[in-house]
Amino acid sequence: MSDSSGHRERLKQRFLQAQGAGLADYELLELALTFAIPRRDVKPLAKALLSRFGTLHGVLTAPAADLSTFPGLGPTSGTLLQLIGSLARRIGKQKLAARPVLANRLELIDYLYTLFAGKTREEVHVLYLNNQLELITDETLFTGTLTQSGASPRDILQRALAHNAAGLVIAHNHPSGQPKPSRTDDDFTHTLDVACVSLGIQLHDHFIIGTDSHYSYKGARKL
Secondary structure, X not given: OOHHHHHHHHHHHXXXXXXXXXXXXXXXXXXXXXXXXXXXXXXXXXXXXXXXXXXXXXXXXXXXXXXXXXXXXXXXXXXXXXXXXXXXXXXHHHHHHOXXXXXXXXXXXXXXXXXXXXXXXXXXXXXEEOOOOOEEEEEEEEEOOOOOOOOOHHHHHHHHHHOOOOEEEEEEEOOOXXXXXXXXXXXXXXXXXXXXXXXXXXXXXXXXXXXXXEEEOOOOOOO
């Protein structure tokens, strides 16, 4: 057994013994890459990816275009990383659907950070909830800004009625990284809240997600 294959086997056994506990981020990423790149030392590549994207979260939510041009990362290994990221997002969504969405706000925020990670344009997402605050569906309604995308309370509420939703949570991102609401954000939220009240639908919160911080209209007592 070569030194390279021996190292991979030892890394695999360390993972299996404790399900990853005790392994550094670069080692977990290195192990994942071995399944797509079987005959190369991928430790330098794992460390380079973390250096470029900052964290495991950053690597697994990086835009496909960035991964496709990353030195040493071929189509198969790039697809693997995107797949792992997609699975993580799917798991996060399923965890939300398994209990009242607002029962654990930290879990909700974590899901939203993952949802918007790597996005270079603003997106508006709506989480439609039933009477038990359980997730009915999460829809991406608009891409752009609140003004440029054509986002309107009417469109959101039409979808809410179609889903027979009792409430909803709005979330959008600020690709600039700063989650401070704009005047447009404030006006949009107020208009939507008024429209929701008129139809007996509750707007539970509007989150703005930045790079490493977020803004909650509920938390700021604007809802």
